[in-house]
Protein backbone atom coordinates (compact mmCIF):
# COMPACT_ATOMS: atom_id res chain seq x y z
CA UNK A 1 0.00 0.00 0.00
CA UNK A 2 2.91 2.34 -0.56
CA UNK A 3 2.20 3.51 -4.06
CA UNK A 4 -0.60 5.69 -5.33
CA UNK A 5 -0.28 4.14 -8.77
CA UNK A 6 -2.50 1.14 -9.39
CA UNK A 7 -0.68 -2.05 -10.37
CA UNK A 8 -1.31 -3.57 -13.73
CA UNK A 9 -3.12 -6.71 -12.95
CA UNK A 10 -2.22 -10.04 -14.52
CA UNK A 11 -5.01 -12.17 -13.19
CA UNK A 12 -8.01 -11.26 -11.06
CA UNK A 13 -8.88 -12.80 -8.84
CA UNK A 14 -5.54 -14.49 -8.17
CA UNK A 15 -5.39 -17.92 -6.51
CA UNK A 16 -6.03 -16.63 -2.97
CA UNK A 17 -9.01 -14.58 -4.13
CA UNK A 18 -10.42 -17.49 -6.15
CA UNK A 19 -10.62 -19.67 -3.06
CA UNK A 20 -12.82 -17.07 -1.40
CA UNK A 21 -15.10 -16.69 -4.42
CA UNK A 22 -15.77 -20.41 -4.25
CA UNK A 23 -16.38 -20.35 -0.50
CA UNK A 24 -18.61 -17.29 -0.88
CA UNK A 25 -20.90 -19.17 -3.22
CA UNK A 26 -21.32 -21.92 -0.63
CA UNK A 27 -21.85 -19.88 2.53
CA UNK A 28 -23.06 -16.37 1.67
CA UNK A 29 -26.61 -15.37 0.76
CA UNK A 30 -26.97 -15.36 -3.04
CA UNK A 31 -29.01 -12.13 -2.82
CA UNK A 32 -25.77 -10.14 -2.62
CA UNK A 33 -24.98 -9.16 -6.21
CA UNK A 34 -21.16 -8.45 -6.10
CA UNK A 35 -19.95 -5.93 -8.68
CA UNK A 36 -16.73 -7.74 -9.61
CA UNK A 37 -14.40 -10.41 -8.21
CA UNK A 38 -12.46 -8.21 -5.79
CA UNK A 39 -11.45 -10.07 -2.64
CA UNK A 40 -10.20 -7.44 -0.22
CA UNK A 41 -7.28 -7.68 2.17
CA UNK A 42 -6.90 -4.11 3.43
CA UNK A 43 -7.29 -0.49 2.47
CA UNK A 44 -5.75 2.85 3.34
CA UNK A 45 -6.75 6.28 2.10
CA UNK A 46 -7.93 5.90 -1.50
CA UNK A 47 -6.13 2.62 -2.12
CA UNK A 48 -7.46 -0.90 -1.71
CA UNK A 49 -5.30 -4.03 -1.75
CA UNK A 50 -6.70 -7.41 -2.71
CA UNK A 51 -5.73 -10.76 -1.27
CA UNK A 52 -3.37 -11.44 -4.15
CA UNK A 53 -1.45 -8.19 -3.72
CA UNK A 54 -3.05 -6.03 -6.43
CA UNK A 55 -3.70 -2.38 -5.64
CA UNK A 56 -6.77 -0.45 -6.78
CA UNK A 57 -7.70 3.20 -6.74
CA UNK A 58 -11.05 3.34 -4.99
CA UNK A 59 -13.64 5.56 -6.68
CA UNK A 60 -16.51 3.60 -5.15
CA UNK A 61 -15.59 4.19 -1.47
CA UNK A 62 -17.81 1.36 -0.25
CA UNK A 63 -20.82 2.95 -2.01
CA UNK A 64 -20.00 6.56 -1.11
CA UNK A 65 -19.32 5.63 2.51
CA UNK A 66 -15.59 6.08 3.17
CA UNK A 67 -15.78 9.87 3.19
CA UNK A 68 -12.47 10.38 4.98
CA UNK A 69 -10.78 7.60 2.99
CA UNK A 70 -10.12 4.14 4.31
CA UNK A 71 -8.92 3.91 7.91
CA UNK A 72 -8.24 7.62 8.42
CA UNK A 73 -5.90 7.75 11.46
CA UNK A 74 -8.17 10.16 13.36
CA UNK A 75 -11.22 7.92 12.81
CA UNK A 76 -9.27 4.79 13.77
CA UNK A 77 -8.03 6.48 16.96
CA UNK A 78 -11.52 7.65 17.92
CA UNK A 79 -12.83 4.09 17.45
CA UNK A 80 -9.97 2.60 19.49
CA UNK A 81 -10.28 5.13 22.30
CA UNK A 82 -14.04 4.69 22.55
CA UNK A 83 -13.83 0.87 22.39
CA UNK A 84 -11.59 0.93 25.48
CA UNK A 85 -14.15 2.99 27.41
CA UNK A 86 -17.60 1.77 26.39
CA UNK A 87 -18.77 -0.32 23.43
CA UNK A 88 -22.48 -0.57 24.10
CA UNK A 89 -25.05 0.73 26.54
CA UNK A 90 -28.22 1.34 24.44
CA UNK A 91 -28.88 5.02 23.98
CA UNK A 92 -32.60 4.20 23.88
CA UNK A 93 -32.73 2.99 27.48
CA UNK A 94 -29.96 5.01 29.12
CA UNK A 95 -28.46 8.45 28.67
CA UNK A 96 -25.29 8.12 26.58
CA UNK A 97 -23.32 11.38 26.20
CA UNK A 98 -21.95 10.05 22.87
CA UNK A 99 -25.50 9.73 21.53
CA UNK A 100 -26.58 13.09 22.94
CA UNK A 101 -23.53 15.04 21.73
CA UNK A 102 -23.67 13.55 18.25
CA UNK A 103 -27.40 14.33 18.02
CA UNK A 104 -26.71 17.92 19.04
CA UNK A 105 -23.95 18.28 16.43
CA UNK A 106 -25.88 16.71 13.55
CA UNK A 107 -28.98 18.71 14.44
CA UNK A 108 -27.03 21.95 14.40
CA UNK A 109 -25.44 21.11 11.03
CA UNK A 110 -28.81 20.50 9.37
CA UNK A 111 -30.22 23.36 7.30
CA UNK A 112 -32.72 25.80 8.82
CA UNK A 113 -32.63 27.77 12.05
CA UNK A 114 -35.44 25.83 13.77
CA UNK A 115 -34.29 23.49 16.57
CA UNK A 116 -33.89 19.85 15.50
CA UNK A 117 -34.06 16.51 17.23
CA UNK A 118 -32.26 13.38 16.09
CA UNK A 119 -32.89 9.64 16.08
CA UNK A 120 -29.78 7.51 15.50
CA UNK A 121 -29.85 4.15 13.71
CA UNK A 122 -27.42 1.74 12.09
CA UNK A 123 -28.16 1.99 8.37
CA UNK A 124 -29.69 4.21 5.74
CA UNK A 125 -32.79 2.03 5.51
CA UNK A 126 -33.31 2.34 9.26
CA UNK A 127 -33.20 6.12 9.03
CA UNK A 128 -35.75 5.96 6.20
CA UNK A 129 -38.00 3.59 8.19
CA UNK A 130 -37.88 6.05 11.08
CA UNK A 131 -38.80 8.88 8.72
CA UNK A 132 -41.74 6.93 7.26
CA UNK A 133 -43.07 6.15 10.72
CA UNK A 134 -42.55 9.67 12.05
CA UNK A 135 -44.23 11.25 8.98
CA UNK A 136 -47.33 9.12 9.43
CA UNK A 137 -47.35 9.43 13.20
CA UNK A 138 -46.97 13.21 13.16
CA UNK A 139 -49.37 14.07 10.35
CA UNK A 140 -51.87 11.26 11.02
CA UNK A 141 -52.00 10.88 7.25
CA UNK A 142 -51.37 7.58 5.44
CA UNK A 143 -50.01 8.42 1.98
CA UNK A 144 -46.46 8.89 0.82
CA UNK A 145 -45.20 10.19 -2.51
CA UNK A 146 -41.82 8.96 -3.78
CA UNK A 147 -40.05 9.07 -7.15
CA UNK A 148 -39.37 6.64 -9.95
CA UNK A 149 -35.67 5.84 -9.91
CA UNK A 150 -35.53 6.34 -6.14
CA UNK A 151 -33.55 4.13 -3.83
CA UNK A 152 -34.38 4.42 -0.15
CA UNK A 153 -33.26 0.99 1.10
CA UNK A 154 -34.37 -2.61 1.24
CA UNK A 155 -36.36 -3.02 4.47
CA UNK A 156 -40.12 -3.36 3.85
CA UNK A 157 -41.04 0.29 4.32
CA UNK A 158 -37.98 1.70 2.60
CA UNK A 159 -38.17 -0.77 -0.29
CA UNK A 160 -41.79 0.24 -0.89
CA UNK A 161 -40.52 3.76 -1.64
CA UNK A 162 -37.64 2.43 -3.73
CA UNK A 163 -38.39 2.28 -7.46
CA UNK A 164 -35.09 1.88 -9.25
CA UNK A 165 -35.21 -1.82 -10.25
CA UNK A 166 -38.02 -4.42 -10.25
CA UNK A 167 -35.73 -6.95 -8.51
CA UNK A 168 -36.10 -4.95 -5.29
CA UNK A 169 -39.85 -5.66 -5.27
CA UNK A 170 -40.07 -9.02 -7.05
CA UNK A 171 -41.50 -11.68 -4.78
CA UNK A 172 -41.82 -9.39 -1.76
CA UNK A 173 -45.33 -8.04 -2.14
CA UNK A 174 -47.63 -6.83 -0.88
CA UNK A 175 -45.49 -3.84 -0.07
CA UNK A 176 -46.41 -0.87 2.12
CA UNK A 177 -49.74 0.45 0.85
CA UNK A 178 -50.45 4.11 0.10
CA UNK A 179 -47.21 4.81 -1.77
CA UNK A 180 -47.44 6.72 -5.06
CA UNK A 181 -44.47 7.07 -7.40
CA UNK A 182 -44.05 10.07 -9.69
CA UNK A 183 -41.35 11.01 -12.25
CA UNK A 184 -38.12 12.57 -10.96
CA UNK A 185 -36.54 15.56 -12.73
CA UNK A 186 -34.44 13.42 -15.05
CA UNK A 187 -33.86 16.04 -17.71
CA UNK A 188 -31.69 13.87 -19.98
CA UNK A 189 -34.69 11.58 -20.40
CA UNK A 190 -37.58 13.90 -19.63
CA UNK A 191 -40.73 11.88 -18.99
CA UNK A 192 -42.72 14.68 -20.63
CA UNK A 193 -40.40 15.11 -23.64
CA UNK A 194 -39.69 18.70 -22.70
CA UNK A 195 -36.52 20.72 -22.14
CA UNK A 196 -35.51 22.75 -19.14
CA UNK A 197 -36.14 25.67 -18.57
CA UNK A 198 -38.88 25.94 -21.23
CA UNK A 199 -40.70 23.06 -19.54
CA UNK A 200 -41.51 25.31 -16.55
CA UNK A 201 -40.98 22.18 -14.48
CA UNK A 202 -43.80 20.17 -16.03
CA UNK A 203 -42.86 17.29 -13.71
CA UNK A 204 -43.92 19.35 -10.68
CA UNK A 205 -47.11 20.43 -12.50
CA UNK A 206 -47.81 16.72 -12.97
CA UNK A 207 -47.66 16.06 -9.22
CA UNK A 208 -49.76 19.12 -8.52
CA UNK A 209 -52.37 18.85 -11.26
CA UNK A 210 -52.58 15.15 -12.02
CA UNK A 211 -51.57 13.26 -8.90
CA UNK A 212 -52.92 15.63 -6.26
CA UNK A 213 -55.45 17.32 -8.55
CA UNK A 214 -57.17 14.18 -9.84
CA UNK A 215 -56.28 11.27 -7.61
CA UNK A 216 -54.64 11.58 -4.23
CA UNK A 217 -56.28 13.89 -1.68
CA UNK A 218 -53.43 16.23 -0.69
CA UNK A 219 -54.71 16.41 2.87
CA UNK A 220 -54.12 12.66 3.16
CA UNK A 221 -50.49 12.82 2.06
CA UNK A 222 -48.03 12.62 4.95
CA UNK A 223 -44.78 13.20 3.09
CA UNK A 224 -42.86 13.46 -0.14
CA UNK A 225 -39.61 11.47 0.09
CA UNK A 226 -36.95 12.80 -2.24
CA UNK A 227 -33.24 12.31 -2.80
CA UNK A 228 -31.60 15.72 -3.37
CA UNK A 229 -29.52 14.05 -6.10
CA UNK A 230 -30.87 10.70 -7.15
CA UNK A 231 -28.21 8.11 -6.24
CA UNK A 232 -28.79 4.49 -7.24
CA UNK A 233 -31.16 5.79 -9.93
CA UNK A 234 -28.24 7.26 -11.89
CA UNK A 235 -26.65 10.21 -10.05
CA UNK A 236 -29.29 12.56 -11.42
CA UNK A 237 -29.16 16.23 -10.46
CA UNK A 238 -32.50 18.07 -10.66
CA UNK A 239 -32.49 21.51 -12.28
CA UNK A 240 -32.68 24.77 -10.34
CA UNK A 241 -36.13 25.50 -9.04
CA UNK A 242 -37.26 21.89 -8.84
CA UNK A 243 -36.64 21.28 -5.14
CA UNK A 244 -37.94 24.78 -4.38
CA UNK A 245 -41.22 24.04 -6.21
CA UNK A 246 -41.51 20.73 -4.38
CA UNK A 247 -41.04 22.57 -1.08
CA UNK A 248 -43.77 25.07 -2.05
CA UNK A 249 -46.11 22.23 -2.91
CA UNK A 250 -45.46 20.64 0.48
CA UNK A 251 -46.07 23.95 2.27
CA UNK A 252 -49.30 24.49 0.39
CA UNK A 253 -50.75 21.18 1.56
CA UNK A 254 -49.10 20.54 4.94
CA UNK A 255 -47.07 17.69 3.44
CA UNK A 256 -43.67 16.93 5.01
CA UNK A 257 -40.59 17.35 2.79
CA UNK A 258 -38.36 14.37 3.61
CA UNK A 259 -34.87 14.75 2.20
CA UNK A 260 -33.04 11.44 1.87
CA UNK A 261 -29.37 12.44 2.11
CA UNK A 262 -28.12 8.92 2.81
CA UNK A 263 -25.93 8.93 -0.30
CA UNK A 264 -25.54 12.63 -1.15
CA UNK A 265 -25.03 14.05 2.32
CA UNK A 266 -22.12 14.77 4.68
CA UNK A 267 -20.00 16.80 2.32
CA UNK A 268 -20.04 14.67 -0.82
CA UNK A 269 -21.56 17.34 -3.07
CA UNK A 270 -19.45 20.14 -1.60
CA UNK A 271 -22.06 21.09 1.00
CA UNK A 272 -22.77 19.28 4.27
CA UNK A 273 -26.27 18.43 2.98
CA UNK A 274 -26.88 18.40 -0.77
CA UNK A 275 -30.26 20.13 -0.43
CA UNK A 276 -28.36 23.27 0.61
CA UNK A 277 -27.47 23.75 -3.08
CA UNK A 278 -31.09 24.81 -3.52
CA UNK A 279 -31.57 26.68 -0.22
CA UNK A 280 -34.42 24.40 0.70
CA UNK A 281 -35.08 23.55 4.35
CA UNK A 282 -36.51 20.03 4.70
CA UNK A 283 -38.79 18.93 7.52
CA UNK A 284 -36.97 15.63 7.95
CA UNK A 285 -33.52 14.56 6.76
CA UNK A 286 -32.10 11.05 6.63
CA UNK A 287 -28.34 10.56 6.72
CA UNK A 288 -25.99 7.56 6.85
CA UNK A 289 -23.13 6.26 4.64
CA UNK A 290 -20.47 9.02 4.83
CA UNK A 291 -21.43 9.89 8.41
CA UNK A 292 -19.37 7.18 10.10
CA UNK A 293 -16.56 6.70 7.54
CA UNK A 294 -17.65 3.05 7.36
CA UNK A 295 -18.88 2.44 10.90
CA UNK A 296 -22.61 1.62 10.84
CA UNK A 297 -24.49 4.73 11.88
CA UNK A 298 -27.41 6.70 10.52
CA UNK A 299 -29.49 9.66 11.58
CA UNK A 300 -33.06 10.79 11.12
CA UNK A 301 -33.14 14.52 11.81
CA UNK A 302 -36.46 16.32 12.21
CA UNK A 303 -37.61 19.76 13.19
CA UNK A 304 -38.38 19.67 16.91
CA UNK A 305 -42.08 20.45 16.38
CA UNK A 306 -42.37 17.40 14.09
CA UNK A 307 -40.74 14.92 16.51
CA UNK A 308 -44.05 14.52 18.28
CA UNK A 309 -44.13 10.74 18.74
CA UNK A 310 -44.58 9.16 22.17
CA UNK A 311 -41.84 7.59 24.30
CA UNK A 312 -41.49 3.99 23.15
CA UNK A 313 -42.98 4.73 19.73
CA UNK A 314 -39.65 4.02 18.03
CA UNK A 315 -36.21 2.84 19.10
CA UNK A 316 -33.22 0.65 18.32
CA UNK A 317 -30.92 -1.52 20.44
CA UNK A 318 -27.71 -0.61 18.65
CA UNK A 319 -28.65 2.72 17.02
CA UNK A 320 -26.03 5.38 17.72
CA UNK A 321 -23.83 2.96 19.67
CA UNK A 322 -20.87 4.69 21.34
CA UNK A 323 -18.14 3.38 18.99
CA UNK A 324 -20.05 4.28 15.82
CA UNK A 325 -20.93 7.67 17.33
CA UNK A 326 -17.24 8.30 18.08
CA UNK A 327 -16.42 7.45 14.46
CA UNK A 328 -19.08 9.91 13.29
CA UNK A 329 -17.71 12.69 15.53
CA UNK A 330 -14.19 12.03 14.19
CA UNK A 331 -15.50 11.97 10.62
CA UNK A 332 -17.18 15.36 11.06
CA UNK A 333 -13.97 16.72 12.67
CA UNK A 334 -11.86 15.53 9.72
CA UNK A 335 -14.34 16.91 7.18
CA UNK A 336 -14.18 20.30 8.89
CA UNK A 337 -10.47 20.41 9.77
CA UNK A 338 -9.19 19.08 6.45
CA UNK A 339 -11.63 21.18 4.38
CA UNK A 340 -13.02 18.11 2.67
CA UNK A 341 -16.17 19.84 1.44
CA UNK A 342 -14.03 22.41 -0.37
CA UNK A 343 -11.91 19.56 -1.77
CA UNK A 344 -15.02 17.70 -2.94
CA UNK A 345 -16.28 20.85 -4.67
CA UNK A 346 -13.00 21.72 -6.39
CA UNK A 347 -11.71 18.25 -7.39
CA UNK A 348 -15.27 17.29 -8.37
CA UNK A 349 -15.64 20.36 -10.60
CA UNK A 350 -12.38 19.58 -12.45
CA UNK A 351 -13.36 15.91 -12.80
CA UNK A 352 -16.74 16.86 -14.25
CA UNK A 353 -15.15 19.29 -16.69
CA UNK A 354 -12.62 16.64 -17.78
CA UNK A 355 -15.40 14.09 -18.21
CA UNK A 356 -17.31 16.56 -20.36
CA UNK A 357 -14.19 16.86 -22.55
CA UNK A 358 -13.87 13.07 -22.69
CA UNK A 359 -17.56 12.93 -23.67
CA UNK A 360 -17.02 15.09 -26.77
CA UNK A 361 -14.67 12.45 -28.22
CA UNK A 362 -16.67 9.48 -27.02
CA UNK A 363 -19.32 7.56 -28.92
CA UNK A 364 -20.93 6.31 -25.75
CA UNK A 365 -21.05 9.09 -23.15
CA UNK A 366 -24.55 10.53 -23.47
CA UNK A 367 -24.60 12.62 -20.31
CA UNK A 368 -22.21 13.79 -17.60
CA UNK A 369 -23.83 15.12 -14.45
CA UNK A 370 -23.10 15.60 -10.80
CA UNK A 371 -22.29 17.84 -7.89
CA UNK A 372 -18.95 17.73 -6.09
CA UNK A 373 -17.68 14.17 -5.86
CA UNK A 374 -21.01 12.63 -6.80
CA UNK A 375 -20.56 12.32 -10.55
CA UNK A 376 -22.47 10.12 -12.97
CA UNK A 377 -21.67 9.28 -16.58
CA UNK A 378 -24.55 7.83 -18.60
CA UNK A 379 -23.54 5.50 -21.43
CA UNK A 380 -25.63 5.07 -24.57
CA UNK A 381 -25.26 3.02 -27.74
CA UNK A 382 -26.16 6.00 -29.86
CA UNK A 383 -26.15 9.62 -28.76
CA UNK A 384 -29.17 10.48 -30.93
CA UNK A 385 -31.49 7.62 -30.01
CA UNK A 386 -30.08 7.50 -26.43
CA UNK A 387 -30.46 3.72 -26.48
CA UNK A 388 -29.16 2.57 -23.09
CA UNK A 389 -25.77 0.83 -23.18
CA UNK A 390 -26.55 -1.53 -20.31
CA UNK A 391 -24.20 -4.39 -21.12
CA UNK A 392 -21.44 -1.98 -22.18
CA UNK A 393 -21.72 -0.17 -18.84
CA UNK A 394 -20.86 -3.46 -17.10
CA UNK A 395 -18.00 -3.95 -19.54
CA UNK A 396 -16.57 -0.47 -18.88
CA UNK A 397 -16.78 -1.06 -15.14
CA UNK A 398 -14.96 -4.38 -15.49
CA UNK A 399 -12.34 -2.85 -17.83
CA UNK A 400 -11.71 -0.16 -15.18
CA UNK A 401 -11.39 -2.82 -12.49
CA UNK A 402 -8.92 -4.81 -14.58
CA UNK A 403 -6.79 -1.67 -14.87
CA UNK A 404 -6.87 -0.97 -11.13
CA UNK A 405 -9.79 1.44 -10.79
CA UNK A 406 -12.83 0.63 -8.68
CA UNK A 407 -16.07 2.24 -9.83
CA UNK A 408 -19.68 1.14 -9.48
CA UNK A 409 -22.66 1.43 -11.80
CA UNK A 410 -25.84 3.35 -11.00
CA UNK A 411 -29.12 3.25 -12.86
CA UNK A 412 -29.24 0.74 -15.70
CA UNK A 413 -26.47 2.36 -17.77
CA UNK A 414 -24.43 4.85 -15.76
CA UNK A 415 -21.06 4.73 -14.06
CA UNK A 416 -20.71 6.60 -10.81
CA UNK A 417 -17.62 8.27 -9.42
CA UNK A 418 -17.88 8.61 -5.64
CA UNK A 419 -14.34 8.57 -4.24
CA UNK A 420 -13.35 9.51 -0.70
CA UNK A 421 -13.74 13.25 -0.14
CA UNK A 422 -9.99 13.69 0.41
CA UNK A 423 -9.06 12.39 -3.04
CA UNK A 424 -6.21 14.37 -4.62
CA UNK A 425 -6.39 15.95 -8.04
CA UNK A 426 -3.56 13.63 -9.08
CA UNK A 427 -5.55 10.52 -8.14
CA UNK A 428 -8.62 11.95 -9.86
CA UNK A 429 -6.55 12.46 -13.04
CA UNK A 430 -5.20 8.89 -12.81
CA UNK A 431 -8.75 7.58 -12.41
CA UNK A 432 -9.97 9.45 -15.48
CA UNK A 433 -7.01 8.23 -17.55
CA UNK A 434 -7.91 4.66 -16.64
CA UNK A 435 -11.60 5.31 -17.33
CA UNK A 436 -10.78 6.82 -20.74
CA UNK A 437 -8.72 3.75 -21.69
CA UNK A 438 -11.41 1.37 -20.45
CA UNK A 439 -14.12 3.26 -22.32
CA UNK A 440 -12.08 3.29 -25.56
CA UNK A 441 -11.62 -0.46 -25.24
CA UNK A 442 -15.35 -1.04 -25.03
CA UNK A 443 -16.20 1.57 -27.69
CA UNK A 444 -13.91 -0.19 -30.18
CA UNK A 445 -16.31 -3.13 -30.12
CA UNK A 446 -19.44 -1.03 -30.73
Ligand SMILES: Cc1ncc(COP(=O)(O)O)c(C=O)c1O
Nearest residue numbers: 123124125151152153231262263
Ligand atom coordinates in the same frame (compact mmCIF):
# COMPACT_ATOMS: atom_id res chain seq x y z
C1 LIG B 1 -30.53 7.55 -0.90
C2 LIG B 1 -30.41 6.26 -0.13
N1 LIG B 1 -31.27 6.01 0.86
C3 LIG B 1 -31.21 4.89 1.59
C4 LIG B 1 -30.26 3.92 1.31
C5 LIG B 1 -30.21 2.66 2.13
O1 LIG B 1 -29.07 2.64 2.92
P1 LIG B 1 -28.54 1.28 3.55
O2 LIG B 1 -28.02 0.44 2.45
O3 LIG B 1 -27.48 1.74 4.52
O4 LIG B 1 -29.69 0.66 4.25
C6 LIG B 1 -29.34 4.14 0.28
C7 LIG B 1 -28.32 3.13 -0.05
O5 LIG B 1 -27.69 3.14 -1.06
C8 LIG B 1 -29.41 5.34 -0.47
O6 LIG B 1 -28.58 5.59 -1.49
